[in-house]
Amino acid sequence: MSTVVRVELTGTALVTGGGSGIGLACATRLAADGAAVTLMGRSAERLRSGRDQLLVDVPAARVTIAEGDVADETAVEAAVRVASAAGPLHLVVAAAGVGAGGPVTDLAVETWDHVLGVSLTGAMLTVKQAARAMVAHGEGGSIVAISSIAGLLTLRLMTAYCVSKAGLEMLVRNSADELGAHGIRVNA
Numbered sequence: 001m002s003t004v005v006r007v008e009l010t011g012t013a014l015v016t017g018g019g020s021g022i023g024l025a026c027a028t029r030l031a032a033d034g035a036a037v038t039l040m041g042r043s044a045e046r047l048r049s050g051r052d053q054l055l056v057d058v059p060a061a062r063v064t065i066a067e068g069d070v071a072d073e074t075a076v077e078a079a080v081r082v083a084s085a086a087g088p089l090h091l092v093v094a095a096a097g098v099g100a101g102g103p104v105t106d107l108a109v110e111t112w113d114h115v116l117g118v119s120l121t122g123a124m125l126t127v128k129q130a131a132r133a134m135v136a137h138g139e140g141g142s143i144v145a146i147s148s149i150a151g152l153l154t155l156r157l158m159t160a161y162c163v164s165k166a167g168l169e170m171l172v173r174n175s176a177d178e179l180g181a182h183g184i185r186v187n188a
Contacts, residue, residue: 011088011091012038012088012090012091013036013092014083016094017040018047019065023096024053027093031061031063037054037061038086039063040066047066064083069122071117089134093145094127094143096119096126107159124171127145127186131182145188147172151168152166172187
């Protein structure tokens, strides 16, 4: 038997990759628990659709959208500003990620760069910009990066994805070590 624990949240949240999938599911839970949520993603259409679905699931939700690519620091910084407009940023879910399959012998550099750009560099920029805002308001916070067993184990034909998740695991560990002194938890 499982128990659902409800936590009443009053903070603001930013969810990258928030227009669909795991990101949208996390945003919906945060909104149901009372957080004001900003969804960030590359597709305005997917973000609008995600927002609309979230509002069906949580009619009283406070939700905004911030279109942008997590691999673009200016876009991440803008998304943090959008989220912070509802109050100090306390909660961040770095859920944006992509994968690509195929043998390492055929792995194009462009594919490698894209996967690592979104899944690892995007997470680093999210942690960086969110932590700056959290340190500035001095109330701490929580950053959660969506990882995968692929960060620990090999998955044949998924080299770039596995490397991005292994890097994400170390990004989280180092960030937690640095940001803990500011009352900011970082987990994967």
